[in-house]
Amino acid sequence: MSSEQQQAVDAPPLTEEIAPGTASDPPVGGDAPATVTVDGIEVSVEAGATLIDAVEAIEPAESVPALCHYGREEIGPRSECRTCMVETDEHGVVPACSFPAEDGMTVRTDATDAAQARDVNLDLVLSDHNLRCTTCGKNGRCELQDAAIDAEVEEPRYGVLDDRDEYEPIDDSSSFIQIDRNKCILCNRCVEACNDVQVEGVLRMEGSGQDTRIGFQSDAETMEDSTCVSCGHCATVCPTGSLVEKGIEDATTIPLPGFTQTNSVGKTHENTGKTKGPMTPKKRTEDSSDERSLTDGGDRSAGTKTETETSHADGDDWGDASERGGEWP
Amino acid sequence: MVTLDGQTGFHTGCSLERIEAIVRAFEETGDVTAADPDAVVDHGPGQTTFPTPELSGLRTGVREILDGCGWRRPTDPADHEAVGGFVDPDPDAVIDLGGTLDGRGWRDLCHDAPLADTWESVRSAAGDPVVVVNAHGNAADTLLLESAPFEALDGAVALADAVGAERVIVYASADDERAVQTVRDAAANYPDSPITVDVETGPAEYRAAEPSMAIESLEGNHRLEARIRPPDLDAVGLHGRPTLVHTPRTLAHLSVALREGEPAGTRVMTVTGDVADPVTVEVPASETLETVVDAAEMTGAFKAASVGGRFGGVTDDLTVGVKPDALAANDLGSEGVVRVLADDRCLVEFVGQRAQFAADENCGRCVPCREGTTQLAGLLRDVYDGGYDPEAIEELIDVMTTSSICAFGVQAGRPTRTALSAFESEFEAHADGRCPAGSCLEPLEA
Numbered sequence: 001m002s003s004e005q006q007q008a009v010d011a012p013p014l015t016e017e018i019a020p021g022t023a024s025d026p027p028v029g030g031d032a033p034a035t036v037t038v039d040g041i042e043v044s045v046e047a048g049a050t051l052i053d054a055v056e057a058i059e060p061a062e063s064v065p066a067l068c069h070y071g072r073e074e075i076g077p078r079s080e081c082r083t084c085m086v087e088t089d090e091h092g093v094v095p096a097c098s099f100p101a102e103d104g105m106t107v108r109t110d111a112t113d114a115a116q117a118r119d120v121n122l123d124l125v126l127s128d129h130n131l132r133c134t135t136c137g138k139n140g141r142c143e144l145q146d147a148a149i150d151a152e153v154e155e156p157r158y159g160v161l162d163d164r165d166e167y168e169p170i171d172d173s174s175s176f177i178q179i180d181r182n183k184c185i186l187c188n189r190c191v192e193a194c195n196d197v198q199v200e201g202v203l204r205m206e207g208s209g210q211d212t213r214i215g216f217q218s219d220a221e222t223m224e225d226s227t228c229v230s231c232g233h234c235a236t237v238c239p240t241g242s243l244v245e246k247g248i249e250d251a252t253t254i255p256l257p258g259f260t261q262t263n264s265v266g267k268t269h270e271n272t273g274k275t276k277g278p279m280t281p282k283k284r285t286e287d288s289s290d291e292r293s294l295t296d297g298g299d300r301s302a303g304t305k306t307e308t309e310t311s312h313a314d315g316d317d318w319g320d321a322s323e324r325g326g327e328w329p
Numbered sequence: 330m331v332t333l334d335g336q337t338g339f340h341t342g343c344s345l346e347r348i349e350a351i352v353r354a355f356e357e358t359g360d361v362t363a364a365d366p367d368a369v370v371d372h373g374p375g376q377t378t379f380p381t382p383e384l385s386g387l388r389t390g391v392r393e394i395l396d397g398c399g400w401r402r403p404t405d406p407a408d409h410e411a412v413g414g415f416v417d418p419d420p421d422a423v424i425d426l427g428g429t430l431d432g433r434g435w436r437d438l439c440h441d442a443p444l445a446d447t448w449e450s451v452r453s454a455a456g457d458p459v460v461v462v463n464a465h466g467n468a469a470d471t472l473l474l475e476s477a478p479f480e481a482l483d484g485a486v487a488l489a490d491a492v493g494a495e496r497v498i499v500y501a502s503a504d505d506e507r508a509v510q511t512v513r514d515a516a517a518n519y520p521d522s523p524i525t526v527d528v529e530t531g532p533a534e535y536r537a538a539e540p541s542m543a544i545e546s547l548e549g550n551h552r553l554e555a556r557i558r559p560p561d562l563d564a565v566g567l568h569g570r571p572t573l574v575h576t577p578r579t580l581a582h583l584s585v586a587l588r589e590g591e592p593a594g595t596r597v598m599t600v601t602g603d604v605a606d607p608v609t610v611e612v613p614a615s616e617t618l619e620t621v622v623d624a625a626e627m628t629g630a631f632k633a634a635s636v637g638g639r640f641g642g643v644t645d646d647l648t649v650g651v652k653p654d655a656l657a658a659n660d661l662g663s664e665g666v667v668r669v670l671a672d673d674r675c676l677v678e679f680v681g682q683r684a685q686f687a688a689d690e691n692c693g694r695c696v697p698c699r700e701g702t703t704q705l706a707g708l709l710r711d712v713y714d715g716g717y718d719p720e721a722i723e724e725l726i727d728v729m730t731t732s733s734i735c736a737f738g739v740q741a742g743r744p745t746r747t748a749l750s751a752f753e754s755e756f757e758a759h760a761d762g763r764c765p766a767g768s769c770l771e772p773l774e775a
């Protein structure tokens with residue numbers, strides 16, 4: 001075990017109060033400096049490196065979007081978008097952003113399975129994205145847009161999120177930062193910037209499946225009601241137009257009269273005009289700290305059986321529980 | 330079951346009233362056969378193993394791992410000791426046996442892999458190791474905790490001792506109340522040991538059984554999502570410690586191997602679905618799926634089996650062996666659960682429901698699973714509108730399988746993938762507006 005890992009083991013959690021809703025990932029990265037071969041080119045990387053460091057050091061045979069990878073400020077790897085898959089002789093197809101660079105590894109970016117995985121996964125990201133770049137505050141400086149252009153996406157396999165009924169309202173309630181969750185790729189950078197870098201404990205990941213979203217540890221519904229201190233770090237790290245500093249949310253949009261970022265979605269949480277109180281963040285309500293029988297940070301009380309959907313966990317097996325599949329068709 | 334002096338009467342499918350009548354008849358006569366049992370077995374007094382009657386569900390296979398179930402008192406250590414349990418093995422002997430055993434079920438950190446290397450690495454790792462018994466969500470594992478908890482605990486304690494762990498944690502679904510209570514009682518009655526055994530529960534959700542989510546749950550996280558790996562839990566697990574996660578089945582195999590001196594070489598399997606009663610049986614690893622399926626009484630003519638749990642593979646070929654490599658060669662799962670489907674079942678509907686379940690229940694972390702399962706369910710719905718595109722479905726499932734973070738997403742496409750190859754004509758019929766089983770298109774048109 002490396003000393004870095006050892007430290008992670010012994011160090012107490014940063015603050016007991018912060019509950020970002022994400023898993024405690026292990027430290028990733030190679031134990032020692034390593035030389036790996038990427039697309040036939042030898043690359044040397046330092047201890048602690050992952051394969052993406054080697055891929056980024058050269059001109060790879062094929063484009064590797066690595067959309068959720070950040071690689072600075074100890075943010076990530078979240079390793080969720082899977083648009084960084086590469087093939088290795090040693091371990092098959094692996095995510096470059098979180099796979100340790102081990103000495104002697106052979107990596108290919110142009111292997112069929114890996115290239116297909118990057119392609120399909122990028123399309124899957126777009127399938128859940130409100131791709132209205134023309135009214136988006138990140139138009140022209142967006143990592144998703146860049147990735148789609150680099151990968152020469154013409155028509156995403158699964159379309160894009162264009163059913164207006166499915167849009168989440170834009171959270172325009174704060175005077176500093178606007179949230180458009182319809183453009184969020186769930187890279188978790190903002191949550192880590194907020195919790196691990198700024199140690200503010202405002203943002204969290206919440207929900208599961210298609211309901212997964214960024215939210216607030218205080219259970220607040222809007223940015224205005226959250227404990228946000230308006231440091232803006234989240235907007236700085238956000239790769240897309242999901243978190244944008246107010247004032248520039250329309251900066252790069254094509255000036256069509258009357259067509260703006262907020263009315264592109266149509267539903268908005270507006271500022272209520274309440275003055276913001278002094279910044280004494282109360283991280284969470286008391287009872288939300290021990291919800292052992294919940295997984296989604298809901299409001300049912302600790303330790304008791306959840307009243308709904310209790311029985312479908314029991315794998316496939318006995319009685320009524322076994323019959324439960326999803327709703328069909 | 331009524332037993333006295335080496336004779337046991339078996340009554341099946343009893344209502345509460347029937348049980349009362351049986352007890353009354355026995356009290357009046359002192360005769361175990363008084364209430365006309367379905368089967369009677371004569372055996373010596375002091376019998377320590379289950380006296381198997383010739384009854385459906387019970388006569389199939391062998392009883393090495395399930396031996397104590399239904400016979401030995403679950404929470405009485407004396408009964409376990411009487412069969413030679415609680416051996417105090419040499420750590421090296423435990424690790425050596427680990428080379429002959431493999432992990433049982435996808436909820437096991439060493440699913441289908443030999444155990445010795447992982448045990449060795451945990452033993453030599455820095456930090457205090459922990460042994461987690463993952464009993465979340467599998468019927469056979471729940472059965473072991475309810476009926477023979479000492480088999481799992483004995484194996485876990487021996488393993489903890491061998492790798493230098495001071496703590497065993499049993500993790501089960503909050504819904505499996507009886508299993509949780511029984512294993513708690515058994516742990517409280519466990520003979521003196523320097524190793525502490527705790528029992529914890531996690532949410533009754535399918536994904537909560539995934540090993541890294543089990544660890545997240547034990548750490549008290551209010552939201553469960555999978556961890557990225559490597560390094561895996563054996564290096565950095567519960568609170569960063571080297572952690573072993575094994576199912577009760579895996580540990581029961583260890584427990585039995587320790588007292589018998591060699592591995593049992595059997596597979597514990599559950600048959601469910603279109604059957605009169607689900608059964609859990611144990612068969613020699615040389616057997617086929619047919620033997621397992623025959624243990625249960627089907628409620629209709631056999632059409633297909635979904636082999637390997639919720640996201641198992643669908644097949645109509647029961648000549649496949651039950652060994653993991655034989656199952657894997659046929660793209661079937663080795664979770665130990667076989668769901669049989671009668672001939673009025675529609676396969677397109679069945680795999681559609683599995684895909685929708687995956688879309689509803691995934692943790693939401695990774696794109697191939699979170700978005701992939703949603704698109705998969707959509708592509709399967711398109712079949713009903715004539716938009717059957719097998720290449721698109723296969724491409725999507727390939728990517729979910731190669732790039733998902735955890736076993737949930739890796740397996741989620743398997744029902745569809747296998748049904749596409751074994752029941753292709755059903756998909757084509759649906760694209761033509763016809764459901765051969767007659768079960769899912771009418772309601773749509775109505």
Ligand code: SF4
Pocket residue numbers: 129130131132133134136137138139140142143144145183240241242
């Ligand atoms: S975030 Fe904005 S600029 Fe980026 S791809 Fe989405 S709509 Fe386009």
Ligand code: SF4
Pocket residue numbers: 183184185186187188189190191214234237238239240242243
């Ligand atoms: S809001 Fe931006 S930084 Fe935060 S998870 Fe979404 S895309 Fe990532």
Ligand code: SF4
Pocket residue numbers: 536554555691692693694695696698699733734735736737738739
């Ligand atoms: S495969 Fe599914 S359940 Fe597993 S991490 Fe990804 S989204 Fe979560």
Ligand code: FES
Pocket residue numbers: 065066067068069078079080081082083084085095096097098
């Ligand atoms: S960059 Fe590797 S998974 Fe997103």
